[in-house]
Amino acid sequence: MAVNISDDEKRRRLKAYFAEVARVDALRRQWQLTYDDRGTDFYLEHGVWPPPPILPSYPEFPAECFDIRCGAKAHSSGEPCRSKDIHKNGRCRFHGGLSTGPKTAEGKLAALGNLKQFTEPHGAADQS
Ligand SMILES: [Zn+2]
Structure with missing residues (x-):
């Protein structure tokens, strides 16, 4: 190795x-x-x-x-980030960047469908 x-x-x-x-x-x-x-x-x-x-x-x-480390350059010091809590993208939670949302048309539609106004209110089944 x-x-x-x-x-x-x-x-x-x-x-x-x-x-x-x-x-x-x-x-x-x-x-x-x-x-x-x-x-x-x-x-x-x-x-x-x-x-x-x-x-x-x-x-x-x-x-x-x-033992992979984040390694992103810190804004403040310019030192590489030493975080070992690594996400799938190989960076830590501070340097990985946030999700930029759904990419495909299906994904966007699914995200819209999950909005509060389009989902059943909690306990709706009980009120029938
Ligand atoms: Zn980092």
């Missing part, structure tokens, strides 16, 4: 790791949905459930990223 890799390289690997996790997650969800969907048809036809799909496995967490 490489010992002297730069923090930038660590951060790159960390991001790659989380990107891979997200990819596997999406694949697994998709496969599970397909399985649930087709499984019922298979059962009705054959009387037994189909063998479960072989799902892709999650990648191993890169060992070199355990």
